[in-house]
Amino acid sequence: MTSSAAVEVTGLRVRRRKRLVLRDVSCTIPQGSVTGLLGPSGCGKTTLMRSIVGVQIVESGSVTVLGSPVGNPGLRNRIGYATQNPAVYADLTVAENLRYFCSVLRAPRSDVARVIDEVGLAANASQLVSSLSGGELSRTSLAVALLGTPELLVLDEPTVGLDPLLRDELWTLFRTLASRGVTLLVSSHVMDEATRCSRLLLMRDGALLADDTPGSLLSTTGTDDLEQAFLSLVRAREAA
Numbered sequence: 178m179t180s181s182a183a184v185e186v187t188g189l190r191v192r193r194r195k196r197l198v199l200r201d202v203s204c205t206i207p208q209g210s211v212t213g214l215l216g217p218s219g220c221g222k223t224t225l226m227r228s229i230v231g232v233q234i235v236e237s238g239s240v241t242v243l244g245s246p247v248g249n250p251g252l253r254n255r256i257g258y259a260t261q262n263p264a265v266y267a268d269l270t271v272a273e274n275l276r277y278f279c280s281v282l283r284a285p286r287s288d289v290a291r292v293i294d295e296v297g298l299a300a301n302a303s304q305l306v307s308s309l310s311g312g313e314l315s316r317t318s319l320a321v322a323l324l325g326t327p328e329l330l331v332l333d334e335p336t337v338g339l340d341p342l343l344r345d346e347l348w349t350l351f352r353t354l355a356s357r358g359v360t361l362l363v364s365s366h367v368m369d370e371a372t373r374c375s376r377l378l379l380m381r382d383g384a385l386l387a388d389d390t391p392g393s394l395l396s397t398t399g400t401d402d403l404e405q406a407f408l409s410l411v412r413a414r415e416a417a
């Protein structure tokens with residue numbers, strides 16, 4: 178593994194209920210990058226993320242995260258993971274949830290106010306999670322993932338259901354975190370988010386079509402937008 182790689186995945190195969198969901202996936206996620214994981218619904222994005230955070234049983238291949246084999250207990254507090262279905266308590270307020278997870282993670286108490294501010298939930302801090310909108314709920318989940326200042330953030334569709342302004346604010350936050358050296362892996366099935374990433378992993382049917390920068394993808398496919406680049410890669414794969 179190169180010193181600048183936060184994540185290195187080699188020959189990863191994952192089967193879920195007998196179905197081969199990831200087939201021989203290899204990729205590298207550079208430290209301090211905002212890497213977009215893009216592809217159609219069901220292509221395996223969440224399964225790849227689960228493999229990287231160490232909660233997925235894999236059939237073969239290897240995943241190295243922050244220099245250690247995935248699953249190493251020392252990695253637990255160094256990775257933040259926000260799932261698509263937020264795992265927060267509905268009968269607690271936003272701030273109560275964060276205080277609870279803060280003590281579970283042994284993060285400093287001052288993190289609660291910091292993460293509430295970072296995700297723009299100050300106005301909702303004393304609101305019960307059960308009464309939040311979908312976008313507020315996913316930002317609460319993101320806030321939990323930010324506790325303890327993890328070195329790797331794995332965010333599964335964090336901008337779904339957000340209005341364009343909030344989406345923009347979150348992407349600005351992602352870039353700020355990356356500029357501090359945090360590595361972010363962000364999934365989306367919306368191609369226009371790809372342009373905001375410093376690197377892209379494009380997936381289809383459990384396989385990676387590309388692991389590259391947006392600029393290089395455009396030049397190698399001879400296209401002028403990333404949606405076209407994705408289609409061009411799909412067609413090239415089908416013709417092969």
Ligand SMILES: Nc1ncnc2c1ncn2[C@@H]1O[C@H](COP(=O)(O)OP(=O)(O)OP(=O)(O)O)[C@@H](O)[C@H]1O
Nearest residue numbers: 193194196198217218219220221222223224225366
């Ligand atoms: N527990 C499971 N048992 C069997 N199949 C599963 C299970 N979880 C996921 N799958 C299948 O694995 C494939 C990949 O799922 P995954 O959730 O990784 O895709 P995704 O790209 O994240 O999709 P989406 O964008 O819709 O969230 C899908 O075909 C899905 O039906």
